[in-house]
Each structure stands twice: as structure tokens, then as C-alpha cells.
Amino acid sequence: MGAMSTAALFTALVDDAGLFPPTSLHMSEALARHRRDQEHGGPVLTHRFLCPADRIDALRREEFTPRRIGLILHTPEPPPFDDLPVDIIEAVLPSDTSVGAFARQLASRVPHGVRLFVEVPPHRVGGDVPEGVGLKVRCGGATAEAFPPVEHLAAFIRSCAEQEIPFKATAGLHHAVRHFDPALGTDRHGFLNLVLAVCEAVERRDPAQVLRTTDATRLVALARTVPPETAKHARELLVSYGSCNTAAPLADLRELGLIPE
Structure with missing residues (x-):
């Protein structure tokens, strides 16, 4: 595989989630870091700033506006954002509805050109995902229980590959390679494992083995x-x-x- 193909695996891979735990930067700090990253222009970063809907007004009060914003909803009602370069909306699927029904509920509030990603538990991937809608999977969190088993994450990836459903990932992917976290007492998924697991699924192989390996x-x-x-x-x-x-990846x-110095 040549350098150009290797780059294809990692180009525009990492969204900026600096406002979220465990970093939890203040808005001004998060935007200052994002601006530095944007000026540096590293190709691994998407230069998309992820912002919770309830902090969008705080973002507006800052002088610097990111070139791309991912709006993270905690309710089905997104705030007005026509004045901001939002290109992605992410929302958690309510437990009592399907992805299709939820997407239809949000359809009138999601402008043309803005992609919707619905967060689902990794073991819940059905065939009701409308065309143009993506999924989102949580790969970790603040407790050991928040990290999905390899089997669940593998099944999610395999299902997305089989149905050609685009997806985003979030939480827990702090390093490239799967490793044990003694503070939590559990293994953390690696983002390199994740990328290569998707490659395995594309080639119709079981992604579980790649997700599980700790061999860098x-x-x-x-x-x-x-x-x-x-x-x-x-x-x-x-x-x-x-x-x-954004520096660790x-x-x-x-x-x-895997990328130049």
C-alpha cells in the first residue's frame, strides 16, 4: 500500500470534541485550540468543531467561528443555526422509537446539505435507517460499563458495512491501539483498531479479531x-x-x- 493509500485511511478522521469530557475545555479555550489546529492544517483532523446545542449561544459570543460545526443535540428540537456553518447534526435515538421514525421527526428541522447521524446502542442496528441518514456509536465513556464489548462493536460495524450505512464514532478512542486502562479496569478501544475493523468488514471478514488485538x-x-x-x-x-x-491521535x-513527522 502506497503513501497515498495510507493517507486515505486517516485523512479527515478526527473531529474536535474539546468541549466534552474528559478534557471539558471552556468555550474560549476550545476555540483557541481549534483555531491553532485549523491554522496548522493537519490532514488527519476534520477541522469540525463539535458543539452541544445548549452551548451554541456561547459559541456565537466568541470572535472566532470554526469553518465547520457539528451540532450535538440532547433534545429533538435543534436551536436555530442558520448563521453558523453546521454540516452535521448528531442526536441520540430515544429508546421508544426507530431510527426511521426519529429521522422523519427531525427532517423538517435539518436543512438540505446538513447530514444527520443518530446515536444507537452498538447492539441495535436495524434495517430502518433512511437513505442519507448515518448512525453514531459510542465506544466508551467515564465507566467500564460504557465500553461496548468487542462482539457488539463488531456486529455494529458489520451491519453498517453490509447495509452501506455511514457512521461516526465517539468517546473512549483516546489512542490508536487497544489497551488496558487500569483506572477504569477495562480495555479501551483503539481508533486504529476501529479503522482497520471497518476495512475488514468491507472485505467481508469478521472485524472482531482486529478490534480485539493489542499488537501495534x-x-x-x-x-x-x-x-x-x-x-x-x-x-x-x-x-x-x-x-x-486533537494532539494525541x-x-x-x-x-x-503511519503519517509523516
Whole structure:
């Protein structure tokens, strides 16, 4: 796999989730960091700023506006955002409804050109996802219980690949390679594992083994042998993931030799 194809795996992969735990930056701090990242222009970053709907007014009060904003809803009623460059809306699926019904409920509030991603539990992926709507999967959180088992995450990825459903990921993907977190007493999923698991699913192989491995050398070797078309297809499925730390993914990929210094 050439350098161009390797780049395809990681280009525009990481959304800026600096407002969210565990980093939880103040708005001014988060935007200052985002501005520095944007000026640097690193290709691994999407340069999309993720903002909860209830903090959108605080964002408006700042002098700097990101070039792309992902609006994170906590209620089915998004605030007005016509004056902001929102290109993605993310919302959690209510427990008593389907993705299709929820998407239809939001349809009149989501302008043309703005993509909707609905967060679902990884074990709940049905066939009712409307065309043009994506899913979102949570890969971790503040407790061990928030980290989905490999089997659930693998089933989610496999289902998205089989149905050609694009998805985003969030939470817990702090480093490239799966590793044990002694503070939580559980294994954390790695974002490199995730990217390569999607590649496995694209090629109709079980992604669970790649999700489970903690062998960085093996993952790097696998990344370097992904066919270009597989990489392209995989990244059409895995749109991006949110990271509260925008420096760590770059540092990990550089240390592994997968992006230039």
C-alpha cells in the first residue's frame, strides 16, 4: 500500500470534541485550540468543531467561528443555526422509537446539505435507517460499563458495512491501539483498531479479531497492506470520530510511522 493509500485511511478522521469530557475545555479555550489546529492544517483532523446545542449561544459570543460545526443535540428540537456553518447534526435515538421514525421527526428541522447521524446502542442496528441518514456509536465513556464489548462493536460495524450505512464514532478512542486502562479496569478501544475493523468488514471478514488485538506492530503492518479501494470504501463508511484531545491521535500515528513527522 502506497503513501497515498495510507493517507486515505486517516485523512479527515478526527473531529474536535474539546468541549466534552474528559478534557471539558471552556468555550474560549476550545476555540483557541481549534483555531491553532485549523491554522496548522493537519490532514488527519476534520477541522469540525463539535458543539452541544445548549452551548451554541456561547459559541456565537466568541470572535472566532470554526469553518465547520457539528451540532450535538440532547433534545429533538435543534436551536436555530442558520448563521453558523453546521454540516452535521448528531442526536441520540430515544429508546421508544426507530431510527426511521426519529429521522422523519427531525427532517423538517435539518436543512438540505446538513447530514444527520443518530446515536444507537452498538447492539441495535436495524434495517430502518433512511437513505442519507448515518448512525453514531459510542465506544466508551467515564465507566467500564460504557465500553461496548468487542462482539457488539463488531456486529455494529458489520451491519453498517453490509447495509452501506455511514457512521461516526465517539468517546473512549483516546489512542490508536487497544489497551488496558487500569483506572477504569477495562480495555479501551483503539481508533486504529476501529479503522482497520471497518476495512475488514468491507472485505467481508469478521472485524472482531482486529478490534480485539493489542499488537501495534500487527496493526501497522495491516494498515500498510489495505488495498486503496478498501481504504476508500472504509472511510466512506466511517465518516469520523470525535476526540477531546486533537494532539494525541496525531502523536500516535506519527509514533507508529503511519503519517509523516
